Amino acid sequence: MTAQTTTVEAPELASQRIGAATTDRISRVRISLAYLPLAAPISDAKVFAGRQKPLTEIAFLFAEIATEGGYEGIGFGYSKRAGGPGMYAHANEIADKLIGEDPNDIARLWNKLVWAGASMGRSGLTTQTIAAFDIALWDLKAKRAQLPLxxxxxxxxxxxxxxxxxxxxxxxxxxxxxxxxxxxxxxxxxxxxxxxxxxxxxxxxxxxxxxxxxxxxxxxxxxxxxxxxxxxxxxxxxxxxxxxxxxxxxxxxxxxxxxxxxxxxxxxxxxxxxxxxxxxxxxxxxxxxxxxxxxxxxxxxxxxxxxxxxxxxxxxxxxxxxxxxxxxxxxxxxxxxxxxxxxxxxxxxxxxxxxxxxxxxxxxxxxVPNRPGLGFSLSEQALAWTTETRSFTG
Missing domain, CATH: 3.20.20.120 (Enolase-like C-terminal domain)
Structure with missing residues (x-):
C-alpha cells in the first residue's frame, strides 16, 4: 500500500516570548501510521474468555521531530487490535502545536499537547498519541548531548x-x-x-x-x-x-x-x-x-x-x-x-x-547501546508498511 503524504504549514506562534536561553526551535514534525503484521495470530486469556479477537497486527504512530539546528528525534506510540487510526487522527490535530517551540522544554510541551486535547481526557487515546511526540523529544535531547538516553x-x-x-x-x-x-x-x-x-x-x-x-x-x-x-x-x-x-x-x-x-x-x-x-x-x-x-x-x-x-x-x-x-x-x-x-x-x-x-x-x-538517543532508526520495511504520513512545518 502506498502511503499518502501531505504537508501542512503551521500558523505563526501566537507568542514569541522566548528568551536568550533558547538556542534552537522545532522546524518540522512528521507523523506516520504503519502496521506491523505478526507471523501468526496471538492469543492470551482475553481471547479465550471471548473478550478480544486474536492479535494479528500492531499499529504504530511514529513522530519525527527536526529542529532549525539540524537535530532530529524519533518516537512512537502503538495500539493493538484497535485505535491506530484514532491516534493518527489526534496526532494530526496537535502536531502543529510544536512548531517554533524549544525542543528542550519537554515537560512544558507535554502539558501543551495534553491540554490541546483535554476535552477528550488526559488518559487513553490522547496520552498514547502524545507519547510519540514526547519520546521523540527525549530522543532528540539525548542526541543533542551525544549520549544514550x-x-x-x-x-x-x-x-x-x-x-x-x-x-x-x-x-x-x-x-x-x-x-x-x-x-x-x-x-x-x-x-x-x-x-x-x-x-x-x-x-x-x-x-x-x-x-x-x-x-x-x-x-x-x-x-x-x-x-x-x-x-x-x-x-x-x-x-x-x-x-x-x-x-x-x-x-x-x-x-x-x-x-x-x-x-x-x-x-x-x-x-x-x-x-x-x-x-x-x-x-x-x-x-x-x-x-x-x-x-x-x-x-x-x-x-x-x-x-x-x-x-x-x-x-x-x-x-x-x-x-x-x-x-x-x-x-x-x-x-x-x-x-x-x-x-x-x-x-x-x-x-x-x-x-x-x-x-x-x-x-x-x-x-544499553552506545548509540546516541534511543539508538534506533526506521527500516525500509517500516516505510513499506506505512499507510499514511503528514508533515508540519513553520
Missing part, C-alpha cells in the same frame, strides 16, 4: 536483566512453548514468562508445572493472567502457584481493581505485578498508593511517553517497589537502566523488523 537520565547500570514473553502465549501448544524456552535461553534470555488464565484452571496448573520442570529450580519464571481471574479464582490460584517459586504473578485481576490486587499482594509470598494497561500517572498512583502491587509495569507509549513514565518511576521507587516495564524494549531498556532498584525488562522480538538496529542480549541481560 539512559546516560542522559543518569544510569544506575549499563545492562538490565531480561525475560521473554513472546514465546509463551496460550495460542501455542505446550511443546512449542518448551521449544521457545530453549531457544530463548540459548539466546541469553534470563527469565521466562508464560500466559495463564484459561477457563479451566487445571490446564493452567498443568502448563505451569511442565514449564517449571523444564526450566529447573531457581530459574526466573513468571505467569500472566491478563486480568481474567475473579478475586476468588485469583486467591485460590495464587495459593496453589506458591509451590512453583514464581518471580511474579501478573495481572491476576482487572487492572483497575486496586483493592483486589492489594489483598492478593498482602496474602501471598509470590509478588504481584500489574500496571501495563494503565494510561496515566493518576491511574498508576491509584495502584501504588493502595499498595496494590509489588512490581509496577508502566508502559511509556501508553502512559504518554517518557515524561510521565519518569514520574511513575519516581513514585514507585519512593514506595520501594520493583519495576518491570511492559513491551517496547527499545524504549524501556533506557528507562529501566535509570531506575535505582534492579528492574526487569520484557523481551519481544516482534518490533525488530521496524528498526535497522538490534539490541545485545547475553548472560541473562540486555545491554
Amino acid at each position: 539512559a546516560k542522559l537520565l543518569g544510569a544506575h547500570r549499563d545492562s538490565v536483566q531480561v525475560y521473554n514473553t513472546s514465546g509463551g502465549y496460550l495460542s501455542m501448544e505446550l511443546g512449542q512453548v518448551l521449544d521457545n524456552i530453549d531457544e530463548s535461553r540459548g539466546n541469553g534470555i534470563g527469565g521466562i514468562k508464560i500466559k495463564v488464565g484459561q477457563p479451566d484452571t487445571r490446564a493452567d496448573l498443568k502448563r505451569v508445572a511442565r514449564v517449571r520442570g523444564h526450566l529447573g529450580d531457581g530459574f526466573p519464571f513468571m505467569v500472566d493472567a491478563n486480568q481474567q481471574w475473579s478475586r476468588t479464582t485469583a486467591a485460590r490460584m495464587g495459593r496453589v502457584l506458591e509451590q512453583f517459586d514464581l518471580t511474579w504473578i501478573e495481572e491476576p485481576l482487572d487492572c483497575y481493581d486496586a483493592a483486589g490486587h492489594a489483598a492478593l499482594a498482602a496474602s501471598l509470598d509470590t509478588p504481584i505485578a500489574t500496571g501495563e494497561m494503565l494510561t496515566s500517572v493518576a491511574e498508576h498512583w491509584n495502584l501504588i498508593s493502595a499498595h496494590a502491587s509489588d512490581i509496577v509495569q508502566p508502559d511509556a507509549p501508553r502512559v504518554g511517553g517518557i515524561t510521565p513514565f519518569l514520574r511513575i518511576a519516581a513514585l514507585a521507587d519512593h514506595h520501594g517497589l520493583s519495576l518491570a516495564p511492559h513491551f517496547a524494549m527499545e524504549i524501556h531498556l533506557h528507562l529501566a537502566a535509570a531506575y535505582p532498584q534492579e528492574p526487569w525488562l520484557e523481551h519481544f522480538e516482534w518490533l525488530e523488523p521496524m528498526f535497522n538496529e538490534r539490541l545485545e542480549v547475553r548472560d541473562g541481560r540486555m545491554f
Whole structure:
C-alpha cells in the first residue's frame, strides 16, 4: 500500500516570548501510521474468555521531530487490535502545536499537547498519541548531548536483566512453548514468562508445572493472567502457584481493581505485578498508593511517553517497589537502566523488523547501546508498511 503524504504549514506562534536561553526551535514534525503484521495470530486469556479477537497486527504512530539546528528525534506510540487510526487522527490535530517551540522544554510541551486535547481526557487515546511526540523529544535531547538516553537520565547500570514473553502465549501448544524456552535461553534470555488464565484452571496448573520442570529450580519464571481471574479464582490460584517459586504473578485481576490486587499482594509470598494497561500517572498512583502491587509495569507509549513514565518511576521507587516495564524494549531498556532498584525488562522480538538496529542480549541481560538517543532508526520495511504520513512545518 502506498502511503499518502501531505504537508501542512503551521500558523505563526501566537507568542514569541522566548528568551536568550533558547538556542534552537522545532522546524518540522512528521507523523506516520504503519502496521506491523505478526507471523501468526496471538492469543492470551482475553481471547479465550471471548473478550478480544486474536492479535494479528500492531499499529504504530511514529513522530519525527527536526529542529532549525539540524537535530532530529524519533518516537512512537502503538495500539493493538484497535485505535491506530484514532491516534493518527489526534496526532494530526496537535502536531502543529510544536512548531517554533524549544525542543528542550519537554515537560512544558507535554502539558501543551495534553491540554490541546483535554476535552477528550488526559488518559487513553490522547496520552498514547502524545507519547510519540514526547519520546521523540527525549530522543532528540539525548542526541543533542551525544549520549544514550539512559546516560542522559543518569544510569544506575549499563545492562538490565531480561525475560521473554513472546514465546509463551496460550495460542501455542505446550511443546512449542518448551521449544521457545530453549531457544530463548540459548539466546541469553534470563527469565521466562508464560500466559495463564484459561477457563479451566487445571490446564493452567498443568502448563505451569511442565514449564517449571523444564526450566529447573531457581530459574526466573513468571505467569500472566491478563486480568481474567475473579478475586476468588485469583486467591485460590495464587495459593496453589506458591509451590512453583514464581518471580511474579501478573495481572491476576482487572487492572483497575486496586483493592483486589492489594489483598492478593498482602496474602501471598509470590509478588504481584500489574500496571501495563494503565494510561496515566493518576491511574498508576491509584495502584501504588493502595499498595496494590509489588512490581509496577508502566508502559511509556501508553502512559504518554517518557515524561510521565519518569514520574511513575519516581513514585514507585519512593514506595520501594520493583519495576518491570511492559513491551517496547527499545524504549524501556533506557528507562529501566535509570531506575535505582534492579528492574526487569520484557523481551519481544516482534518490533525488530521496524528498526535497522538490534539490541545485545547475553548472560541473562540486555545491554544499553552506545548509540546516541534511543539508538534506533526506521527500516525500509517500516516505510513499506506505512499507510499514511503528514508533515508540519513553520
